[in-house]
Amino acid sequence: MGTAKVEKPQRKTRIQRANEQKILEAALEVFSQHGFRGSTIDQISEEAGMSKPNLLYYFKSKQDIHETLLSRLLDSWLAPMRALSKDGDPLEEILNYVRLKVEMSRDFPRESRLFANEIIQGAPRIKPILEGEINDLLNEKAAIIGNWMEEGKLKKVDPKHLIFSIWATTQHYADFEEQVRMVLGRGIDDPVEFENTKAFLVNMFTSMLKI
Amino acid sequence: MGTAKVEKPQRKTRIQRANEQKILEAALEVFSQHGFRGSTIDQISEEAGMSKPNLLYYFKSKQDIHETLLSRLLDSWLAPMRALSKDGDPLEEILNYVRLKVEMSRDFPRESRLFANEIIQGAPRIKPILEGEINDLLNEKAAIIGNWMEEGKLKKVDPKHLIFSIWATTQHYADFEEQVRMVLGRGIDDPVEFENTKAFLVNMFTSMLKI
Amino acid sequence: MGTAKVEKPQRKTRIQRANEQKILEAALEVFSQHGFRGSTIDQISEEAGMSKPNLLYYFKSKQDIHETLLSRLLDSWLAPMRALSKDGDPLEEILNYVRLKVEMSRDFPRESRLFANEIIQGAPRIKPILEGEINDLLNEKAAIIGNWMEEGKLKKVDPKHLIFSIWATTQHYADFEEQVRMVLGRGIDDPVEFENTKAFLVNMFTSMLKI
Amino acid sequence: MGTAKVEKPQRKTRIQRANEQKILEAALEVFSQHGFRGSTIDQISEEAGMSKPNLLYYFKSKQDIHETLLSRLLDSWLAPMRALSKDGDPLEEILNYVRLKVEMSRDFPRESRLFANEIIQGAPRIKPILEGEINDLLNEKAAIIGNWMEEGKLKKVDPKHLIFSIWATTQHYADFEEQVRMVLGRGIDDPVEFENTKAFLVNMFTSMLKI
DNA sequence: CATGAATGAGCATTCATTCAT
DNA sequence: TATGAATGAATGCTCATTCAT
Numbered sequence: 001m002g003t004a005k006v007e008k009p010q011r012k013t014r015i016q017r018a019n020e021q022k023i024l025e026a027a028l029e030v031f032s033q034h035g036f037r038g039s040t041i042d043q044i045s046e047e048a049g050m051s052k053p054n055l056l057y058y059f060k061s062k063q064d065i066h067e068t069l070l071s072r073l074l075d076s077w078l079a080p081m082r083a084l085s086k087d088g089d090p091l092e093e094i095l096n097y098v099r100l101k102v103e104m105s106r107d108f109p110r111e112s113r114l115f116a117n118e119i120i121q122g123a124p125r126i127k128p129i130l131e132g133e134i135n136d137l138l139n140e141k142a143a144i145i146g147n148w149m150e151e152g153k154l155k156k157v158d159p160k161h162l163i164f165s166i167w168a169t170t171q172h173y174a175d176f177e178e179q180v181r182m183v184l185g186r187g188i189d190d191p192v193e194f195e196n197t198k199a200f201l202v203n204m205f206t207s208m209l210k211i
Numbered sequence: 212m213g214t215a216k217v218e219k220p221q222r223k224t225r226i227q228r229a230n231e232q233k234i235l236e237a238a239l240e241v242f243s244q245h246g247f248r249g250s251t252i253d254q255i256s257e258e259a260g261m262s263k264p265n266l267l268y269y270f271k272s273k274q275d276i277h278e279t280l281l282s283r284l285l286d287s288w289l290a291p292m293r294a295l296s297k298d299g300d301p302l303e304e305i306l307n308y309v310r311l312k313v314e315m316s317r318d319f320p321r322e323s324r325l326f327a328n329e330i331i332q333g334a335p336r337i338k339p340i341l342e343g344e345i346n347d348l349l350n351e352k353a354a355i356i357g358n359w360m361e362e363g364k365l366k367k368v369d370p371k372h373l374i375f376s377i378w379a380t381t382q383h384y385a386d387f388e389e390q391v392r393m394v395l396g397r398g399i400d401d402p403v404e405f406e407n408t409k410a411f412l413v414n415m416f417t418s419m420l421k422i
Numbered sequence: 423m424g425t426a427k428v429e430k431p432q433r434k435t436r437i438q439r440a441n442e443q444k445i446l447e448a449a450l451e452v453f454s455q456h457g458f459r460g461s462t463i464d465q466i467s468e469e470a471g472m473s474k475p476n477l478l479y480y481f482k483s484k485q486d487i488h489e490t491l492l493s494r495l496l497d498s499w500l501a502p503m504r505a506l507s508k509d510g511d512p513l514e515e516i517l518n519y520v521r522l523k524v525e526m527s528r529d530f531p532r533e534s535r536l537f538a539n540e541i542i543q544g545a546p547r548i549k550p551i552l553e554g555e556i557n558d559l560l561n562e563k564a565a566i567i568g569n570w571m572e573e574g575k576l577k578k579v580d581p582k583h584l585i586f587s588i589w590a591t592t593q594h595y596a597d598f599e600e601q602v603r604m605v606l607g608r609g610i611d612d613p614v615e616f617e618n619t620k621a622f623l624v625n626m627f628t629s630m631l632k633i
Numbered sequence: 634m635g636t637a638k639v640e641k642p643q644r645k646t647r648i649q650r651a652n653e654q655k656i657l658e659a660a661l662e663v664f665s666q667h668g669f670r671g672s673t674i675d676q677i678s679e680e681a682g683m684s685k686p687n688l689l690y691y692f693k694s695k696q697d698i699h700e701t702l703l704s705r706l707l708d709s710w711l712a713p714m715r716a717l718s719k720d721g722d723p724l725e726e727i728l729n730y731v732r733l734k735v736e737m738s739r740d741f742p743r744e745s746r747l748f749a750n751e752i753i754q755g756a757p758r759i760k761p762i763l764e765g766e767i768n769d770l771l772n773e774k775a776a777i778i779g780n781w782m783e784e785g786k787l788k789k790v791d792p793k794h795l796i797f798s799i800w801a802t803t804q805h806y807a808d809f810e811e812q813v814r815m816v817l818g819r820g821i822d823d824p825v826e827f828e829n830t831k832a833f834l835v836n837m838f839t840s841m842l843k844i
Numbered sequence: 845c846a847t848g849a850a851t852g853a854g855c856a857t858t859c860a861t862t863c864a865t
Numbered sequence: 866t867a868t869g870a871a872t873g874a875a876t877g878c879t880c881a882t883t884c885a886t
Contacts, residue, residue, distance in 0.1 A: 013848070034332060038248030041877060054850050056878065116331055120324055121245060122389045131393055138394055155418075160394060161411040165380045168387075172379035178333045182342055183349055183371060200372040207366075207418040226866080252860060262868050264862080273860065437845075456754060459671030463881060473847050475883080484881065535753055542749055543667060544811045553815055560816055577840075582816060583833040590805035591798045598801075600755045604764055605771055605793060622794040629788075629840040646869070674856060686858080687871050695856065 020058055022048045024072065027065045032110035035117040036066055036125060063125070070118070070126050073111050074133060080104060084141050090148040091209055094166075095202050101170035102198045106188045112174035138163060154209045162209075169201055231269055233259045235283065238276045243321035246328045247277055247336060274336065281329065281337050284322050285344060291315060292374075295352050301359040302421055305377075306413050312381035313409045317399045323385035349374060365420045373420075380412055442480050444470045446494065449487045454532035457539045458488055458547060485547065492540070492548050495533050496555060502526060506563050512570040513631055516588075517624050523592035524620045528610045534596035560585060576631045584631075591623055653691055655681045657705065660698045665743035668750040669699055669758060696758070703751070703759050706744050707766060713737060717774050723781040724842055727799075728835050734803035735831045739821045745807035771796060787842045795842075802834055 012020075026047035030039045041062050045055040059065040080100035084093050105112055118126050142159040149156045173180055173188040181187045188194055223231075237259035241250045252273050256266045270276040291311035295304050316323055329337050353370035360367045384391055384399040392398045399405055434442075448470035452461045463484055467477045481487040502522035506515050527534055540548050564581035571578045595602055595610040603609045610616055645653075659680035663672045674695050678688040692698040713733035717726050738745060751759050775792035782789045806813055806821040814820045821827055 015849070019849085034248060035246050035328075036249070038246060038332070040875085042875090051851050052877090053852085053879080057849070057851095060878090062877065113331055116387075117246075117328075119387050119390050120327055120331065121249070123393075127389070127393070130390070134390070135394060157414060158407060158411050161408060164383055164391065165411070165415060168379040168383035169376045172375055176327075176330050176379075178338070179330050179341070179345070180375065182334075182338070183346060183375075196369060197372060200369050200376070203368060204376060204415070204419045208415045224866095230866090251858085253858095263860090264869085265867050267861070268866070271861095435845095441845090457668050457671060457750075460668065460754065462879085464879095474881090475848085476846050478882070479845070482882095538753055538809075539668075541809050541812050542746055542753065543671070545815075549811070549815070552812070556812070557816060579836060580829060580833050583830060586805055586813065586816075587802045587833070587837060590801040590809075594797055594801035598749075598752050600760070601752050601763070601767070602797065604760070605768060605797075618791060619794060622791050622798070625790060626798060626837070626841045630837045648870070652870085673854085675854090684872050685856090686873085689857065690870070690872095693857090 016058070019048075019050065019054075022050065023055055023058055023065065024069050027069050028073075028110050028114060031066060031069065032113040032117065035121070036062075066125060067129075070114065071129055073114065074129065077104075077111060077115065078133065078137055081137055081141060084144065086144040086147070090145075090153040091206065094145070094154075094162075094205060094209065098166055098170060098201050098205055099198060101166060102173070102188070102194070102201060105170055105172075105174035106194055109174035109177055109188070112171050113177075116171065116175040152211065155211060157208060166205070169204070173197060227269070230259075230261065230265075233261065234266055234269055234276065235280050238280050239284075239321050239325060242277060242280065243324040243328065246332070247273075277336060278340070281325065282340050284325065285340065288315075288322060288326065289344065289348055292348055292352055295355065297355045297358070301356075301364040302417065305356070305365075305373075305420065306416060309377055309381060309412050309416055310409060312377060313384070313399070313405070313412060316381055316383075316385035317405055320385035320388060320399075323382050327382065327386040363422065366422060368419060377416070380415070384408060438480070441470075441472065441476075444472065445477055445480055445487065446491050449491050450495075450532050450536060453488060453491065454535040454539065457543070458484075488547060489551070492536065493551050495536065496551065499526075499533060499537065500555065500559055503559055503563055506566065508566040508569070512567075512575040513628065516567070516576075516584075516627060516631065520588055520592060520623050520627055521620060523588060524595070524610070524616070524623060527592055527594075527596035528616055531596035531599060531610075534593050538593065538597040574633065577633060579630060588627070591626070595619060649691070652681075652683065652687075655683065656688055656691055656698065657702050660702050661706075661743050661747060664699060664702065665746040665750065668754070669695075699758060700762075703747065704762055706747065707762065710737075710744060710748065711766065711770055714770055714774060717777065719777040719780070723778075723786040724839065727778070727787075727795075727838060727842065731799055731803060731834050731838055732831060734799060735806070735821070735827070735834060738803055738805075738807035739827055742807035742810055742821070745804050749804065749808040785844065788844060790841060799838070802837070806830060 023044065026044050027039075029047055030043045033039075034043075039062075041052055041055065044062075044065065045052045048055060055065075059068065080097055083100065084097050088096075118124075119130075123130060138160065142163060145154070145159040145162065148154045149159070177187050184193060186193050188197055234255065237255050238250075240258055241254045244250075245254075250273075252263055252266065255273075255276065256263045259266060266276075270279060291308055294311065295308050299307075329335075330341075334341060349371065353374060356365070356370040356373065359365045360370070388398050395404060397404050399408060445466065448466050449461075451469055452465045455461075456465075461484075463474055463477065466484075466487065467474045470477060477487075481490060502519055505522065506519050510518075540546075541552075545552060560582065564585060567576070567581040567584065570576045571581070599609050606615060608615050610619055656677065659677050660672075662680055663676045666672075667676070672695075674685055674688060677695075677698065678685045681688060688698075692701065713730055716733065717730050721729075751757075752763075756763060771793065775796060778787070778792040778795065781787045782792070810820050817826060819826050821830060
């Protein structure tokens with residue numbers, strides 16, 4: 001739409017966009033399962049149905065794919081947290097965040113594992129990406145929650161630990177899915193289990209926070 | 212106890228035991244940081260101060276070291292859970308379990324990451340080891356907790372999800388230490404943070420369970 | 423001259439000629455700096471401001487560009503030698519050849535390095551091209567010089583070694599420019615150094631040859 | 634023999650020394666023929682009769698082999714020049730240098746081409762190695778020669794250009810051997826040609842320098 | 845003419861594992 | 866026990882060349 005065309009805006013072809021997408025999708029599949037070091041370009045290119053050199057025609061290195069993938073996903077990954085609004089009902093806002101996170105564990109478990117894999121290993125490749133965004137966002141939301149508590153709208157607990165506990169409990173179902181499945185015989189993708197999980201967590205956070 | 216198993220009298224010398232220990236300690240350091248695929252025998256042998264072929268004299272493959280390490284750690288890893296006794300005070304038993312787990316995240320974060328790394332990737336190398344032990348133990352303890360609830364000694368929640376939430380929230384501080392440190396500026400190894408964390412979690416589980 | 427050769431009337435358009443020229447100029451720049459194996463079609467096409475496939479539309483392979491380049495340059499490369507005429511003053515003819523060669527080292531160092539690179543590596547790609555032309559020409563001129571010596575117009579030395587020594591000393595300033603620059607702090611492109619060099623060489627060959 | 638053994642002096646095994654030698658010899662053969670970029674580790678390892686990974690067990694990269702080779706050869710490469718002594722007979726010292734250089738072109742043509750290949754391409758990998766040593770040595774010897782000229786023991790010419798001309802004319806027979814062979818039908822390795830060449834050059838430098 | 849897209853073959857380097865001593 | 870030496874099989878990446886448009 002009438003965007004300025006100064007200096008090769010590197011307009012991407014349809015094919016290019018499509019292939020980049022195919023590669024990132026394949027990379028998500030592979031990286032989330034085997035981690036960065038455990039994944040090979042061969043695996044990704046096979047998953048993407050494309051030759052290795054062709055894949056490297058679109059991304060200049062394995063590292064490049066990984067970084068692009070993480071930074072493209074970061075936004076949607078943080079979206080549920082961004083949605084937490086200081087103007088809503090305090091408990092409802094938090095419970096809603098919990099619900100969204102459980103849904104994400106059901107709908108985007110690979111994305112969750114992709115980040116988990118990185119962070120567990122000390123985030124060697126993405127600390128810079130994370131450091132700014134996550135810190136700022138978490139501080140902002142923790143402040144909102146802290147205010148609610150000051151105003152007596154929620155029981156007082158440490159807001160940052162509260163957020164950690166939400167992350168931990170919800171992501172657990174995606175990141176450690178294999179273990180969950182071992183124990184329950186089914187995962188969060190099962191509708192019943194999904195409801196159980198959500199109910200359990202909503203109850204847990206309500207108990208802790210409701211005045 | 213009482214040793215003297217049947218089998219070949221493969222009596223291990225003191226040196227043998229010492230070297231095995233050195234290797235496993237080195238492997239823990241390396242595997243917990245880089246995952247299985249990301250770790251190399253070179254790293255482990257250097258960390259162990261021992262030549263590569265000598266290391267492979269004690270363990271026949273990288274896989275073998277990994278498996279041995281996991282199975283040797285499994286017992287102590289599950290110890291806190293084993294300690295949960297049907298004869299104690301219900302809430303106190305559970306809170307004690309939480310406290311022990313938080314302590315483990317502080318004292319044995321590498322062990323936690325070792326398991327986390329494996330499970331996140333679908334436990335490809337250790338599912339068999341886990342499957343039996345964990346399932347049995349978790350079922351046993353879930354039953355105990357379930358009974359307490361039936362008896363009205365605790366509020367009713369799904370016992371298995373309760374256990375998951377304890378795992379998730381406590382292990383989070385070890386497994387995702389990097390992120391915690393990014394946000395708080397310090398980790399669970401900091402005495403103040405350790406107390407904060409423990410207090411937060413004890414409060415959380417108390418709120419949910421106390422009659 | 424007179425164009426209109428037999429063969430297909432492959433009339434080249436102006437654009438075609440221009441592009442061929444652009445490619446050969448780019449190839450000279452790249453090949454002279456990195457040698458044949460060290461140069462990539464990518465480098466050449468970038469230097470030529472043209473896409474790789476388009477470049478290969480004009481020349482069917484890297485080899486082809488290289489060969490074309492060498493054979494096109496050969497003529498002008500040998501021109502100074504061709505100019506050595508049996509009808510001139512013997513010493514003056516030779517000194518003039520020396521002067522022309524020094525000028526070429528100043529004005530066309532890339533061409534010099536292009537040939538040097540090839541010949542140092544055993545001229546694997548251009549022996550056939552060289553063999554005929556150079557041999558014939560050198561034999562012809564060596565004979566002329568030899569005659570002058572027989573006639574007592576120059577001191578007697580081996581004419582072919584004389585030619586080698588002219589090649590060696592003059593081309594040195596182009597081929598090993600980097601070293602010259604390391605030692606003198608400036609190259610043959612510097613006007614003062616150019617005069618020094620020419621004077622030195624003229625003196626050297628005069629001393630050896632003047633009756 | 635009784636050398637201090639403080640801190641692993643990295644004593645090299647006999648095998649290690651032998652293999653390093655084999656590799657460097659093979660590398661000289663290959664690098665001198667194809668240049669750095671044109672040579673492959675495969676070629677070198679085959680020439681050395683050894684597997685590629687084994688070769689990389691001794692040298693950590695292609696670059697490493699190349700650098701080691703150049704720095705090990707530099708000393709003997711510069712030896713003839715070092716031998717030029719201010720205490721000898723001026724002309725004889727210089728002619729002796731010329732003779733030694735011609736001999737080196739006969740006996741060590743690969744070494745000559747190894748350096749030539751590098752310098753022609755701008756010495757990208759060895760400028761630092763060369764810069765110090767060559768400059769110092771050349772300045773020292775040029776000063777000696779200059780003194781002789783001041784003292785009237787030699788005709789006056791620019792000493793540095795004199796050295797260049799010695800390098801150029803003598804090394805020509807090694808570096809551009811292929812061309813020499815094309816023209817003469819034989820190379821400097823032929824005893825007759827060797828004598829011809831030496832005589833020609835001795836005459837040339839004598840003519841220029843003798844009072 | 846011109847180029848975006850694609851690939852087989854090659855290349856430097858790594859790594860788990862074995863061999864010889 | 867212990868280690869220096871050796872290697873087959875990857876693995877990330879490059880490059881000349883071709884295909885399709």
